[in-house]
Amino acid sequence: MATRLSRRSFLELTGLAGLGAAVAGCSTGPPTGAATWSMWSSSPAEKKVWEDFSKYVEDQLKLKSVPTLTPSGGYPTKLDLQLVSGTASLVTAINGTLIPTYAARGAHRPLDDLIAADSDFDPDDFYQPSRRISSFNGKTYAIGFDVAPTVMYYNKTLLQKQGIELPSRTEPMPWATFRDLAIELTKAPDQYGFTCAPAIDDLVSWIYCAGGNVMNDDATRSILGEPEAMEALQFVIDLFVKDKVTPPIKNLVTENSSSNFMQGNVAFMQNGPWQVVNIRKAKFDWDIIPFPAGANGSTPRVSGSSFAIPSGVREGADLDLAWKLLKTLTSTGALDIYAKAGRNNPARYSAGSAFQPPPDNLGIVQQILAGKVGGGHPFDVTTNWNQVKQLLGQDLPRTFLGQVSVPDVIAGLTPRLDVLMRQHQDNIRQATARKG
Amino acid sequence: MAVDTLFAPATAAPSRPSPKPTPRWRNRESLTAWLFILPSLIGFLVFTAGPVVAAGVISLLDWNLFSPPSWAGLRNFARLGPDPTFWSALGNTVYFTFLSVPLTILVSLALALLLNLGLRRVAVFRSLLLLPYATITVAVAFVWIWLYIPHDGLVNAVLGVFGINGPAWLIDDNWAMPALVVMSVWKSFGFGMVVFLAGLQAIPQQLYEAARVDGSSAWQSFRSVTLPMLSPALFFVVVTSIIGSFQVFDQALIMTNGGPGSRTTTLVMYIYRTGFENYDQGYAAAQSLVLFAFIVVITAAQFLLQRRLVHYDN
Numbered sequence: 239m240a241t242r243l244s245r246r247s248f249l250e251l252t253g254l255a256g257l258g259a260a261v262a263g264c265s266t267g268p269p270t271g272a273a274t275w276s277m278w279s280s281s282p283a284e285k286k287v288w289e290d291f292s293k294y295v296e297d298q299l300k301l302k303s304v305p306t307l308t309p310s311g312g313y314p315t316k317l318d319l320q321l322v323s324g325t326a327s328l329v330t331a332i333n334g335t336l337i338p339t340y341a342a343r344g345a346h347r348p349l350d351d352l353i354a355a356d357s358d359f360d361p362d363d364f365y366q367p368s369r370r371i372s373s374f375n376g377k378t379y380a381i382g383f384d385v386a387p388t389v390m391y392y393n394k395t396l397l398q399k400q401g402i403e404l405p406s407r408t409e410p411m412p413w414a415t416f417r418d419l420a421i422e423l424t425k426a427p428d429q430y431g432f433t434c435a436p437a438i439d440d441l442v443s444w445i446y447c448a449g450g451n452v453m454n455d456d457a458t459r460s461i462l463g464e465p466e467a468m469e470a471l472q473f474v475i476d477l478f479v480k481d482k483v484t485p486p487i488k489n490l491v492t493e494n495s496s497s498n499f500m501q502g503n504v505a506f507m508q509n510g511p512w513q514v515v516n517i518r519k520a521k522f523d524w525d526i527i528p529f530p531a532g533a534n535g536s537t538p539r540v541s542g543s544s545f546a547i548p549s550g551v552r553e554g555a556d557l558d559l560a561w562k563l564l565k566t567l568t569s570t571g572a573l574d575i576y577a578k579a580g581r582n583n584p585a586r587y588s589a590g591s592a593f594q595p596p597p598d599n600l601g602i603v604q605q606i607l608a609g610k611v612g613g614g615h616p617f618d619v620t621t622n623w624n625q626v627k628q629l630l631g632q633d634l635p636r637t638f639l640g641q642v643s644v645p646d647v648i649a650g651l652t653p654r655l656d657v658l659m660r661q662h663q664d665n666i667r668q669a670t671a672r673k674g
Numbered sequence: 675m676a677v678d679t680l681f682a683p684a685t686a687a688p689s690r691p692s693p694k695p696t697p698r699w700r701n702r703e704s705l706t707a708w709l710f711i712l713p714s715l716i717g718f719l720v721f722t723a724g725p726v727v728a729a730g731v732i733s734l735l736d737w738n739l740f741s742p743p744s745w746a747g748l749r750n751f752a753r754l755g756p757d758p759t760f761w762s763a764l765g766n767t768v769y770f771t772f773l774s775v776p777l778t779i780l781v782s783l784a785l786a787l788l789l790n791l792g793l794r795r796v797a798v799f800r801s802l803l804l805l806p807y808a809t810i811t812v813a814v815a816f817v818w819i820w821l822y823i824p825h826d827g828l829v830n831a832v833l834g835v836f837g838i839n840g841p842a843w844l845i846d847d848n849w850a851m852p853a854l855v856v857m858s859v860w861k862s863f864g865f866g867m868v869v870f871l872a873g874l875q876a877i878p879q880q881l882y883e884a885a886r887v888d889g890s891s892a893w894q895s896f897r898s899v900t901l902p903m904l905s906p907a908l909f910f911v912v913v914t915s916i917i918g919s920f921q922v923f924d925q926a927l928i929m930t931n932g933g934p935g936s937r938t939t940t941l942v943m944y945i946y947r948t949g950f951e952n953y954d955q956g957y958a959a960a961q962s963l964v965l966f967a968f969i970v971v972i973t974a975a976q977f978l979l980q981r982r983l984v985h986y987d988n
Contacts (some may be wrong), residue, residue: 316955318739342738492819624952632939635934636935639842
């Protein structure tokens with residue numbers, strides 16, 4: 239039976255429905271006392287790992303675990319907004335390069351008091367580079383869950399087909415040998431010797447191996463113009479522009495070394511063990527070797543990611559729960575799940591054995607971190623690293639295209655980098671002056 | 675006389691007091707109207723006017739998002755002058771606007787005129803031509819990245835057929851911005867086309883018949899009848915296109931990330947980076963207000979000009 243709806247009733251119903259929707263929208267937060275944590279996740283495989291983490295947390299803490307998973311591209315912005323609005327999880331994952339940025343602005347709390355008060359927690363079980371990456375201004379702001387040096391991937395099938403002797407599994411090859419090999423293996427446009435991203439994240443490994451850096455030890459000025467860094471930059475740019483051993487750059491934004499390598503026609507790729515999980519899908523035989531050695535040896539970038547506690551977490555029950563959750567997420571059991579899935583090398587010595595081959599030579603990752611094979615250099619960043627990266631990302635890629643020379647670019651960049659280093663020093667001073 | 679007449683009712687014998695007129699805003703129709711515009715008004719106040727006022731306040735602060743803000747006065751505005759990136763971003767945005775707005779209007783108008791010729795299956799063509807506008811910019815941007823690939827992209831392949839060696843569009847200093855403009859024109863012409871088509875269909879046919887009787891050629895009819903009658907639609911499309919062009923962001927972020935160098939760094943991209951990557955909210959708000967003022971001045975100038983150029987009478 240049809241019922242006529244008066245205009246007044248219609249408006250009343252609409253109003254009530256709107257109110258209901260608003261109330262429903264405001265009441266979707268996690269239940270009180272839940273173990274909330276946030277993490278980036280960009281694929282179903284990654285999501286599965288974090289779901290397993292979540293089950294592990296629930297088993298260990300006997301609490302509801304509520305992970306907030308966000309695709310990696312949007313993760314920093316979402317985290318920022320949650321931190322500002324006071325809706326951040328009890329524990330948040332952070333890329334190691336951003337720890338000083340957040341710590342200097344008071345977004346996360348130091349953990350030293352919690353570590354000191356907890357006899358169960360053993361900081362010495364974490365690789366030293368991970369501990370260094372997770373610290374800022376003499377304080378620990380995060381606990382690592384993965385850490386790894388950059389290595390050199392190589393296409394075994396391609397080298398064997400060309401009748402080239404496979405490189406040493408433990409002895410880093412000198413740069414000159416690497417360059418000769420890359421030239422020999424290049425038969426453009428069908429086959430290339432080497433691929434890496436035309437960005438500072440990949441360039442720093444060469445700079446560290448040459449004994450240089452982006453900034454000096456105190457981070458008070460840029461030293462990209464000094465001979466060591468210049469030699470490294472020129473070496474890599476020459477591989478692109480002069481020797482032409484790399485696939486042509488199609489687009490500076492989407493240029494992706496792993497997709498180049500996966501084509502099967504590139505002999506060497508610079509990348510981290512975090513790519514192992516993707517390269518396992520390759521239809522050719524491959525392995526990893528230590529990064530080529532420059533004047534300073536084989537000391538490529540070591541990077542990692544960590545978990546931290548936002549400053550907004552209240553002292554008392556919330557902070558106790560946050561610390562328990564942080565310990566659980568970075569425990570050997572949790573990192574075993576992470577490493578067994580092949581995501582990356584875990585930050586703990588005790589979980590290292592879970593990161594298993596293939597590739598055959600995966601064991602060198604831990605040997606490099608322990609200083610037994612080659613070495614590594616923790617990624618040195620500043621409290622305004624986003625700005626430094628933007629600046630370097632604007633001008634440096636043009637050298638890869640041969641549009642400008644390395645000396646010209648560095649001469650133009652250095653004064654602007656020095657300004658950013660002074661801003662970084664100001665940030666440190668403000669962080670030091672800030673209470674708590 | 676007049677005075678007497680004026681005062682007469684007041685001094686006359688008491689009669690039934692006249693009811694106080696209901697204020698206009700309290701009558702039933704007005705209340706209903708307010709009720710209908712209320713959702714939109716709330717949306718405007720919360721999501722547009724509110725943020726503008728908030729930006730005004732934030733521009734006077736030093737605020738890194740996470741720590742309590744401190745008073746900066748006009749310092750953030752003073753930083754704009756010596757900031758070369760700000761001026762280069764503003765220049766890039768103006769360059770984009772000067773290229774994209776006329777091109778978008780020309781393409782939209784040409785297609786609207788074509789569709790207005792009374793072709794068969796015009797609804798199908800109209801829907802197809804509107805598709806780029808209805809598609810998400812992010813998806814379109816990725817497709818155009820592929821089209822622009824230097825060696826085996828479709829754009830250079832087509833140019834190659836005519837013996838033209840196309841540039842490396844998105845990484846070439848001179849071609850990166852025009853490449854973004856072409857993509858943006860392709861993405862946005864559908865909106866203008868629909869507005870122009872509606873405008874064209876509202877022009878009375880008698881005007882064209884009168885012009886024909888007077889011996890006008892097709893071009894003369896277009897110039898003397900179509901353009902003046904279409905001027906309100908043209909004005910609307912010009913205003914909205916210029917405002918949209920000054921706010922260009924997503925295609926530049928995805929296709930070039932502001933490069934090569936800073937050739938395609940637009941003002942909104944710089945504001946976003948300043949505020950959300952460099953955590954300098956005060957300075958980002960100051961930049962936003964300058965952009966806002968820029969758009970307001972240009973739009974106001976257009977509204978002044980429309981009095982002379984736009985015909986609203988049939």
